[in-house]
Amino acid sequence: MRSKHKRADQPLTVLVVEPRAGDLERTRVVLGEAGFRVVPVTRFDAAGPLFEAIRPDAVVLAAQAPDYAAVSVARRLRQMGRGAVPMLYLVDAGDPDTYRHCLEKGLCVDMVPRSGSGEELVLRLRAQLRLKASVRRAMLPEDAGSAAIHDPLTGLYNRTFLLELIALETRRMERFGGSFSVVAGALEDFRAMRKESGRGLAERLLVYCAVVFGQTVREADVVARVGEDEFAVLLPGTPAEGVPDVMARVGERFALARLQVQGKVLRPSLALGAVSYPDVVGSPVQMLTQALQSLRRAREERRSSTGMGLTV
Structure with missing residues (x-):
């Protein structure tokens, strides 16, 4: 051994x-x-x-x-x-x-x-x-x-390792040229659902969402859990103009997702935001923070216009 x-x-x-x-x-x-x-x-x-x-x-x-x-x-x-x-x-x-x-x-x-x-x-x-x-x-x-x-709950990469990968990708772009993007996603009304239904159900939902992310992105992409209900995807070689297609694909996949628990069928709803290099430059923490800020703005706009969230 x-x-x-x-x-x-x-x-x-x-x-x-x-x-x-x-x-x-x-x-x-x-x-x-x-x-x-x-x-x-x-x-x-x-x-x-x-x-x-x-x-x-x-x-x-x-x-x-x-x-x-x-x-x-x-x-x-x-x-x-x-x-x-x-x-x-x-x-x-x-x-x-x-x-x-x-x-x-x-x-x-x-x-x-x-x-x-x-x-x-x-x-x-x-x-x-x-x-x-x-x-x-x-x-x-x-x-x-x-x-x-790795994140112990979902098995995805964790925030610390994703930041290191963003740093490596930034150095590669500075040396060889090109673009990459970071897409952030968060569940709607996650905290309210956890308070109402309990921690066990909330954790099952997070694991389910991690699986959906993994099945949606390319093999070359890297998915990480970066907060309690927040995920991020590093997209190597993807410029800003390629991000809408990725976000549409992820959004469509989540729109079809269903999780059956205790006789209930949960339909997770996702808010998304993104930043792209070299349109946005900064430290890995700054890039991830801006991606998360982008998704939070999108979430607020979506809530104000539709009131959509996690539905049963």
Whole structure:
């Protein structure tokens, strides 16, 4: 059984998946000289079994056209590791198609351009590992599992981890250009319903809403619970003009949602708001706050015009 805590004198393990043998050897040498224990593999289909066997501290995946297998592997490894293992895409310099693919569909995994010295890969990998350690210390100092980045009730990512992902996405946009958006959503009349029906029913409704969100957004999008009844979705590669379609899709899905509890059928109603980068710039907290303020304005406008809320 793998030890729950790594001793301070043990090197951190990095799983490197790179189909090109020459590039794989160069990456192995660079990371080895930087003090990492490297597990190299040339086959993407071997990444899952190796990940399961060694439980690495981080993963580096070579992203290449035309199949971009690294993206599908990252999705599988993220599910296996419950989002707790940092990952990086290693991308050839001067390959705009791969950069664009990873920006839009890469699950918010950061990218590092392949360079001769490998210095940037080492620096970014160490930064990711420091981020992972700091989030764990801040949230659950005694827990080495993925609970530090997940909401315990819904299983979604939590506010702290979403803010870190927004920060990473901002740095990627500053470096490579492009846009991303943050959509915030909150249940109508949630507090009144909780007061009337009890905490148990309220929690079931929140879990149900988390499932609806997860079934509605793209695989590349990231859903988090950021408040008692508030959710947020990070939309990589989505500019402001693409947000109305996303909000319409989420709204339509919630309009069809039904939750049957104790002989009652609840129809959750949702208020939505959004901000987009670079139309809005600021710290991750400021961007999330502005998205929440946008949804609160929308909620007030909706209540004043229709009086709609959670109905039975």
